[in-house]
Amino acid sequence: MTDFPLTNLTAIILAGGQSSRMGQDKTLLVFDGLPLLTRICQAAQAIATPVYVITPWPERYQAIIPASCQLLQETQPHQGPLIGFAQVLPQVKTEWVLLLACDLPYLTPITLQDWAVNLEKVDSDAIALLPLSDKGWEPLAGFYRISSFPLLQAYIAQGGQSFQGWLSLQAVTELTIGDRSVLFNCNTVKDLEKLSKST
Numbered sequence: 001m002t003d004f005p006l007t008n009l010t011a012i013i014l015a016g017g018q019s020s021r022m023g024q025d026k027t028l029l030v031f032d033g034l035p036l037l038t039r040i041c042q043a044a045q046a047i048a049t050p051v052y053v054i055t056p057w058p059e060r061y062q063a064i065i066p067a068s069c070q071l072l073q074e075t076q077p078h079q080g081p082l083i084g085f086a087q088v089l090p091q092v093k094t095e096w097v098l099l100l101a102c103d104l105p106y107l108t109p110i111t112l113q114d115w116a117v118n119l120e121k122v123d124s125d126a127i128a129l130l131p132l133s134d135k136g137w138e139p140l141a142g143f144y145r146i147s148s149f150p151l152l153q154a155y156i157a158q159g160g161q162s163f164q165g166w167l168s169l170q171a172v173t174e175l176t177i178g179d180r181s182v183l184f185n186c187n188t189v190k191d192l193e194k195l196s197k198s199t
Contacts (some may be wrong), residue, residue: 002117004047008095009116011048012088013040014081014140015055015102016074026186027061031105035064036186040102042066046109047116048098052091054084080161081140082152089149101140103186111182115175119143126173127151131183139163141183142175 015027015037027037034042037053044051051069055061056077065071072091076083085099096119100107115129122129122143130142140163148170155166177183 002113004113004116005045005049006047006096006116006119007049009048009098009119009143010092010094010096011044011051011098011100012085012092013037013044013051013053013069013100013102014084015053015057015061016077016081016084025060027102028064029186031186036105037061037102038064038066040100040104040107041069043107043109043112044098044100045069047112052088053102054088082161082163082166083156086149086152086156089146089152092146095146097144097146099140099142099144101185104141104183105186106182106184107141108182111179115143118175122173123171126171128167128170128172129175130167130172131177131180132174133180133183136164137167137172138183139167 028035031039041051041053045066045068052072053061053065053069054072054074056074058071058073061071072088074084075087089097098112118129127148128142128144131138151170152166155169160166
């Protein structure tokens with residue numbers, strides 16, 4: 001039986017989006033009694049330590065994240081999730097990183113625990129364990145080896161800013177997802193309406 005949280009896993013939560021399609025800060029939207037950012041922090045805490053939240057607005061979120069989570073100031077805001085991810089990696093001391101978007105309302109601690117037990121089965125040459133969709137890899141709901149950081153640095157140094165572009169150059173192991181509703185992103189007003197109806 002696996003003991004959680006894992007000692008070889010750090011979590012990074014991205015909270016740097018401008019929520020332009022939502023029209024309001026989606027991380028503060030309340031679902032099932034909690035802001036989305038609070039929910040995702042609590043889920044991440046169930047399997048990883050430490051848990052970092054990278055954002056241009058740490059003061060905005062200080063009151064809603066668990067005390068044991070650490071807010072980090074994003075130094076290159078609005079450059080996309082890949083750049084935010086790369087900023088945090090030098091602080092990571094564990095073998096694996098769990099990277100999560102802040103707007104995954106259906107992601108639960110139990111789901112993440114089910115995912116994490118697959119880490120020991122990842123191909124030795126793979127830099128990540130990620131779900132796959134018909135649009136490509138799901139980069140903001142999965143695991144990365146910290147050893148991938150030099151590869152990421154090189155890609156960014158060459159002007160790369162796309163997760164899909166970077167992942168297309170790497171070996172990635174697929175994380176098999178049974179219930180794909182856990183990957184639902186709350187990005188738009190229509191998504192919010194759908195979310196409201198599910199409570």
